[in-house]
Amino acid sequence: MTKCHRSRTSRAVRISFILCAPCVVLLTIAGAGAEFAASDAQSGLGRPRATLDLTERQPRRKFIAEHVVGPLECRNCHQAEYEHWKQTKHAGRAFDLLRTQSTAREYAEALGIPLKEIARNSLCVRCHATPRVDEFGRPDVVPGVSCESCHNPAGGATGWLNSHAVYGPSGTRRETETAEHHSQRLAASIAAGKNGTDDLYSLARRCFQCHAVGEEALVNAGHSHGSRNFDFAEMFLSDLRHNFHLAQHVNASVSTLWLQQLHVKPGRTSAGRKRMMLVLGAVAELEVSLQNLSVATDEDGEYFESVADRVIDAFEYLTEDILDELSEVPPSLQRVVDIAQPFYKKIDDGDFSLATDATSCAEAAKAIADVAHKFARSSDGRELSELEEPGSHLP
Numbered sequence: 498m499t500k501c502h503r504s505r506t507s508r509a510v511r512i513s514f515i516l517c518a519p520c521v522v523l524l525t526i527a528g529a530g531a532e533f534a535a536s537d538a539q540s541g542l543g544r545p546r547a548t549l550d551l552t553e554r555q556p557r558r559k560f561i562a563e564h565v566v567g568p569l570e571c572r573n574c575h576q577a578e579y580e581h582w583k584q585t586k587h588a589g590r591a592f593d594l595l596r597t598q599s600t601a602r603e604y605a606e607a608l609g610i611p612l613k614e615i616a617r618n619s620l621c622v623r624c625h626a627t628p629r630v631d632e633f634g635r636p637d638v639v640p641g642v643s644c645e646s647c648h649n650p651a652g653g654a655t656g657w658l659n660s661h662a663v664y665g666p667s668g669t670r671r672e673t674e675t676a677e678h679h680s681q682r683l684a685a686s687i688a689a690g691k692n693g694t695d696d697l698y699s700l701a702r703r704c705f706q707c708h709a710v711g712e713e714a715l716v717n718a719g720h721s722h723g724s725r726n727f728d729f730a731e732m733f734l735s736d737l738r739h740n741f742h743l744a745q746h747v748n749a750s751v752s753t754l755w756l757q758q759l760h761v762k763p764g765r766t767s768a769g770r771k772r773m774m775l776v777l778g779a780v781a782e783l784e785v786s787l788q789n790l791s792v793a794t795d796e797d798g799e800y801f802e803s804v805a806d807r808v809i810d811a812f813e814y815l816t817e818d819i820l821d822e823l824s825e826v827p828p829s830l831q832r833v834v835d836i837a838q839p840f841y842k843k844i845d846d847g848d849f850s851l852a853t854d855a856t857s858c859a860e861a862a863k864a865i866a867d868v869a870h871k872f873a874r875s876s877d878g879r880e881l882s883e884l885e886e887p888g889s890h891l892p
């Protein structure tokens with residue numbers, strides 16, 4: 498069968514933390530296309546574009562911890578997604594690791610993080626929790642990786658929740674929303690920073706921003722360089738899939754991904770969408786790993802070595818295991834390969850040098866992200882039909 502099982506090791510993503518005024522915690526999820534300038538966010542609100550160009554570049558995004566509303570807010574309308582999420586390791590184990598493992602203390606000590614801050618205000622909570630700000634303006638967390646870890650902080654005066662479920666002038670119901678309003682609403686919530694289903698690439702790369710660890714000091718202190726053999730499609734479709742908003746009494750007739758073209762069975766993600774997940778996950782791993790490599794400083798450290806390995810793995814996975822199955826590689830994906838190839842070759846030949854290659858490596862990652870966002874927004878996966886459908890063995 499195809500490429501669903503990965504035999505190679507994987508590792509790596511990167512998130513950098515900026516503490517601004519005591520009451521404003523900005524968590525920049527670094528890497529191509531990831532930061533979202535606050536000014537962009539504001540300018541998008543209130544003046545949504547009438548039509549949304551789905552191929553335009555992903556806005557740059559910042560993770561604004563003070564705008565995190567927490568999963569209970571989402572539960573008001575997404576009960577099924579919430580209940581499902583509560584069962585996942587993201588809701589429990591991810592956070593518990595910080596408090597139960599002796600290794601957690603070791604990593605924290607190595608990085609000079611006070612013990613009492615590990616699970617509340619530290620580098621660690623960027624990946625093991627959802628950073629937020631409490632009522633007194635102090636750094637705090639939602640325990641675990643929660644809705645907004647992946648879909649982005651939703652609250653605040655400019656947050657995407659303001660436009661997310663407002664269907665028109667007061668009293669308008671979802672069933673009677675006009676097409677024009679729907680498209681404005683989508684544009685406004687994207688401009689306000691929502692990481693949603695319109696761009697599967699943004700969601701895929703978000704996984705790797707935690708599951709591929711882009712923190713050199715952390716990895717050199719002994720922390721894992723990330724989850725191995727992490728295939729976005731497999732990982733998401735097995736434990737995490739939560740496209741449940743088929744609840745028609747809540748959501749009326751608005752499309753859900755379950756009802757798209759190339760749909761296979763009732764109540765399931767379409768085959769084309771799954772193939773997009775497979776491909777975009779592999780591209781995201783490659784892009785994020787190139788980005789992670791570009792920020793290394795010590796060529797003799799564990800971090801450099803493990804991230805370089807991950808670039809090799811990700812490139813080979815994409816090209817040999819996935820794209821080789823296609824009689825015709827879509828031009829966007831060929832472009833991704835062409836951008837990454839020189840770096841792959843240099844690393845493979847032992848010629849990659851941070852002094853000379855780091856800058857172009859970071860640029861390559863950005864260029865790959867641009868291509869991938871566009872591809873994600875413009876394709877439903879039909880040009881990938883020769884690939885085996887990922888997750889078809891899953892219940």
Ligand code: HEC
Nearest residue numbers: 594598600601604605620621624707708710711721723724
């Ligand atoms: C960039 C994201 C990221 C950051 C930052 C991060 N972790 Fe992790 N952590 C992970 C991932 C992903 C895993 C699972 C890795 C695996 O499966 O090999 C993990 C695993 C762990 C584990 C379980 C495995 C072990 O080594 O015992 C502990 C404990 C842990 N992290 C503690 C910490 C502490 C403490 C910090 C802060 C000093 C921290 N982590 C920062 C992503 C991160």
Ligand code: HEC
Nearest residue numbers: 570571573574644645648651661662693694695742748751
């Ligand atoms: C007031 C009700 C309401 C609340 C609160 C709400 N949602 Fe939704 N959401 C909906 C409805 C209805 C849809 C169906 C699609 C539509 O109307 O556009 C939806 C669709 C979505 C989608 C899929 C479409 C897309 O935009 O990508 C995501 C993701 C999502 N919601 C995430 C969240 C998260 C995360 C929260 C909490 C921060 C949240 N929602 C809070 C009503 C709500």
Ligand code: HEC
Nearest residue numbers: 586587590591623624625642646703704707729732733736
């Ligand atoms: C904010 C950081 C973060 C993000 C974003 C994130 N994860 Fe995780 N994830 C973690 C941590 C931390 C763990 C706990 C690691 C462990 O259990 O060893 C985890 C655990 C998991 C597990 C359970 C692993 C196991 O050993 O059973 C799966 C599956 C998973 N994540 C998939 C995903 C997918 C797919 C995405 C993207 C859609 C994603 N994660 C996004 C941090 C994150």
Ligand code: HEC
Nearest residue numbers: 571575578579582642643644647694700740741742753754
């Ligand atoms: C680990 C990352 C992650 C977390 C945590 C997460 N989501 Fe999602 N969510 C995704 C991804 C990836 C998709 C895209 C699925 C697809 O395109 O098929 C998605 C899709 C959705 C959708 C759209 C489903 C559809 O049929 O169109 C909704 C609604 C949603 N999420 C709500 C939530 C809510 C509410 C929470 C918290 C209870 C949550 N999500 C937590 C990653 C996540």
